[in-house]
Amino acid sequence: MKVNEPILRVENITKEFPGVKALNEISLQLEGGVATAIIGENGAGKSTLMKILSGVYNIYEGEIYYKNELVHFQNTTEAQQKGVAIIHQELNLIPNLTISENVFLGREPLTSLGIIDYPLMRKNTAKLLERMKLQVDPDTPIFKLKVGEQQLVEITKALSLNPEVIIMDEPTSAISENEVEVLFEIIKDLKAEGKAIVYISHKLDELFKITEKYVVLRDGKFIESGEINATTEDELIHKMVGREIIISRESFQCNKKECLLSVKNLSLKNLLVRDNYLLKEVNFELFKGEVLGLFGLMGAGRTELMEVLFGLYSSRISGEVYIKGQLHQIKSPRDAMDKGLALVPENRKEDGLVLGFNITKNTSLTVLDQVSSAGFLRKKKDNDLATKYMESLKIKASSPNQIVEKLSGGNQQKVVLAKWFATHPEILMLDEPTRGIDINAKNEIYKLVRKQSQNGLGVIFVSSELPEILAVCDRVLVMAEGRITANIEVTKETSENQILKAAIPKIIKNDNA
Amino acid sequence: MITLKKHLSYSAKFQSLIALFVLCLVLSLLSENFLTTANVWNILRQVSVNICLSVGMTLVVLTAGIDLSVGSILALCGAVSATLVSYGLELEIFNLFVGFGPLSAIMVGIAVGWCLGWFNGWTITRFKVPPFVATLAMLTIARGITMLWTGGFPINNLGKEFAYIGTGWFLGIPMPVWITAIVVIIAVILTKKTPFGRHIYAIGGNERAARLSGVNIYKVKMMVYAIAGALAAVGGIIVTSRLDSAQPNAGLTYELDAIAAVVIGGTSLSGGKGSVMGAVLGGIIIGVLNNGLVLLNVSPFWQQVVKGLVILLAVIIDKAKAREE
């Protein structure tokens, strides 16, 4: 049933940015009814290539043929009209506009009076959301949605163009299992309709589920391509990284003597709904040298829990937090830091980084006293700190002075990690730390986390990916609807279902609050 | 939940309503002359000009821009219309004389405003000049041209018809109020119901995203500044007609009042958030305040102090209200 004629053909694409050759003589072709996986490490050039294909960058060398016709998209609109749609790696939504307004932005349906036909727009959006199995009102403003929900809206928006070529740049980085399933269903449909799909993800297992072909990029160069089921995960990793790496869970024992953190009956009011709680009577303990996993479906309340512990919403909480045995009121992030806490937030662009700063300034922002003496900043100390972490975390950038906005998604995430490792915390809270990070870097982070924990660091590791939970954690807490629903010791025998079961909310509510 | 969200954004939109209400309540208790129909019309007539400017300013601010030139454009366009209506236009080169009726003179005035605003938009989009600088430059330039045009002297005796715009009544409502009402209604529809309007919000909310969604940022911005200019001209014509005289230094520092109205109305200067109605309320608050302080016979020096404090208070109340929800 597959119609294997190339819809889009790319020849010798080269793209340079000041200081980096992001793409170097890349050629590939996309066939209808086929999902092609583009894989590569952070900074390999995947997003850049996709931005060229979708008209975001219109300055490049090389040719693009759309259905054997030479094209050079000047802007995204041209690409869309041709039939190339992209789901960007970073969200591109207008916070204060509603879902339907965002989905149809720039293509609003009009009534005979020349004003927007809201009923129609709403109806169409609702249909699309239906297809995405996303139960929210089309009139909800975007800023009220969680990261995951926003990602789904992005996908909806791309589909609403019903394009011939659909580029998905890490669409699953922010959404959890069941949404992924929905997405895969949709991709299958699209393939059946003979559309060409580009699928970028660092979650290799997904590629084997949903794609037929793969293309490997490394340092902006084309490495090789082929049939996905003619290869294995390890081979792919090898091709991406250029060397062997083994992801193994060596068994480790942390002796639960010293209790670093103990939370008693912690509750958090919901601002938006009277006597509704985002967190309800949360109780748990974190021990010295322990890596505590925190699993849950999207919207379980994990981020809120982390943020509360880090001193946000201090006015809306009840319950006690004991750090090393004594009771503490944590009023602000500063407070939390002084007490040895660190939080790598879920949303690196909004909460993690000052995008206009370079790597150096972002890294030292948490520890300016460390890099200054006599009250004055010391440039050398500042740079050394950054360079040190760029090496240890393998951050790919032209120099410590590179503006983080210009870094690839994954490298940005590493900078966030760097600035928190720099504070030498006793309790490290990681909210989805491996989101958008390549397999190699993930492994680095796992190793780092383990190493730090061996030296007595207590880690809370929030993740929506069971494999990595099982890979790094000694123990896993499962959350659903703001409650802790399970507390499971991780051993060789621990099964994914066991954890998943606890994560499923008891009563499936239809509103998202 | 959904209704709640609606409610939230609603009360956010009409933030300053409470403040206004409280203000009026207090004033009507303190002075029996405040809540008279005469005074209500009086206030509305007085705020009409500022509201015209504020509406234009809202559009600009929603795109995360700013327009400091409205005051000067107001003066220039007022002067142009006045000259045309009272002297007509003389083109030496073709030794040709063109007479103007009030309406055509007004049209020209508004056209001039549109063009000046368009020029603002052009420098801002074409040369990436920060709106603050571009419009600040226009502030000086337009004022200078006004001086050159008028030689520093007012232009007077503009005739009955022209005066009607500013001083006349229609169906028991003052003309300026009519004009402003129409402007506001159009602006509300424009911002809330048309793609153009949504694009304004989109640009202010996330310019990059708007561009990637295929919004023609340049066109929208040009339009917005042009409209602001045209509305400034409308204001200028109202002022001129009310005084039956075009003052070369009319509209000095009006830009501040206009921006104040916009911000008090809950529109954020970083763009994307806010509404035309908000600006209207903001404008009315300022007008009511000015009027009230006079009725209460507060001495001019104290007036400034009180005015500042009240505005501060008004906004604080709103914020508190907004937060508690």
Add this chain to the structure above:
Amino acid sequence: MITLKKHLSYSAKFQSLIALFVLCLVLSLLSENFLTTANVWNILRQVSVNICLSVGMTLVVLTAGIDLSVGSILALCGAVSATLVSYGLELEIFNLFVGFGPLSAIMVGIAVGWCLGWFNGWTITRFKVPPFVATLAMLTIARGITMLWTGGFPINNLGKEFAYIGTGWFLGIPMPVWITAIVVIIAVILTKKTPFGRHIYAIGGNERAARLSGVNIYKVKMMVYAIAGALAAVGGIIVTSRLDSAQPNAGLTYELDAIAAVVIGGTSLSGGKGSVMGAVLGGIIIGVLNNGLVLLNVSPFWQQVVKGLVILLAVIIDKAKAREE
């Protein structure tokens, strides 16, 4: 590579250098009196006040704020120092009289400026009042208080020592220039070399991230507005001392000049990007322009037009320059 980046950020920081250079070149060709030492000191003396304000404004703008109250604070603090130095302070209640020497009077003036600025910061951080509104309120309030304090009359005959600050020379350099130079140097070190400065940029760049990185946003903001207030006071004292008289209407619309200097200097009003040196250059550009137009005896009518056009041109050149790199 790195050198290139350095070069870029450098030329970005000193954007307006080219514009200034061109301007000076043209003027020195048009008037032989322009490039004389006398006139250079003259220009520097004249821009000193605006630069004091601009430096404070830069800090505020870097945090994505704005301060409209500097002009009024300038007037009030000038008046306060002047009264103290010429009349001293009389406290009826304790029937007690305190005399002030110039220095102590100045100290008090600056302290007042600091407190007013601190109040701005307080309303902005504590009550989440938008900076524009908070400082606009302060603009009216401080002006009102000045009028009440002086009764609308200037305060004259402030004595030799006090006059020295504004009119004296030290090591062949005018005092106002010394003062401004010191202010600028401190500000540069503060912004570039201290954690506080880094925090200012961080807040402007991404407030949430800064907060989550343990930056005490409130403290930093309060400080910034307080500093702006104190520097306004310094400006006020310079003006007062130069005129040997405190004018109740001093500093009207100075806030616009200050912001203009900041923005022409390449600092973005959305915060996080820019530099003190930029503002200094911006201030000098404006000063040179004013001076040049008078030297060339351009008619007052044309001056405004020319001024506007030149500023526009200056920024356009920079932008073009910046883009091509």
Add this chain to the structure above:
Amino acid sequence: EGKQEEGSKKKVAVVVSTLNNPWFVVLAETAAEEARQLGYEVNIFDSQNNTAVESEHFENAIVGGYDAILFNPTDAEGSVSNVVKAVDSGLAVFTMDREVNSNRATSQILSDNYAGTVSLGKYFVDQLNKKGKYVELLGLVGDNNTWNRSEGFHSVVDYYPDLVMVAQQSADFDRNKAMQVMESILQVHKDIDAVFCGNDAMAMGAYQALKAAGLEQQVKVFGFDGADNVIQAIEDGRIAATAMQFPKVMAKTAAILADKYMNGEREFIQKLPVDVELVHPGNVDHYTAYGKKK
């Protein structure tokens, strides 16, 4: 007479073109004070040199139930509509200092800026012995008093070809601006003999600049208004001369006429000129700030 029992007090509004200049503060406050003396409830309105603001004040005054307006107009023509509005709604309007080109005003107490500058111009000419270079500092370019004064001055001075105006700049009636403009002008013309300023604030500013340049002896400074520190300055020879208008006299007269009106009188002289007197070292001891010594 003019005394009413509390509560039913009649109300008088003092609408003044600006309070950013001490001269007008005196005008406004004297008028207000006098009216209070006569037993009226008084309020001062500041038009901020803006005729639109002025018309708002008039509307508010009409609504606020005032009975008379002591009025210092922002503009001879622009203020006409305001006067008419007020008179039509039964208020009495007495203008002070500046004229309104309308016969509807109840009475106008005027000081003739033009005539004042003419006499000042004459004095200027023979102080310079009909020859020399001078600089003129104008007031606000958009203000018609600026031009009245300038024209009055030039109507005399321009008859003398040897009196050359080397620079004419605006300093917005502002002391600081005047100083800065003067400083810059002195960069080009160090050899001037005199400066004519549109008001006393600018005169003092110009003097400050000359002093800084060490030219205060050589250059004669002429002002206009009769502000206190200028009278002082003329006494100790820093300023050459100024034209004294009599704000206090005008204000008092206006208040008294208003009181007459309240007590039923309706016949008033349309225009009541209060002439502007030249103040120079020769006669300065007869004068004090804003008026004559008693």
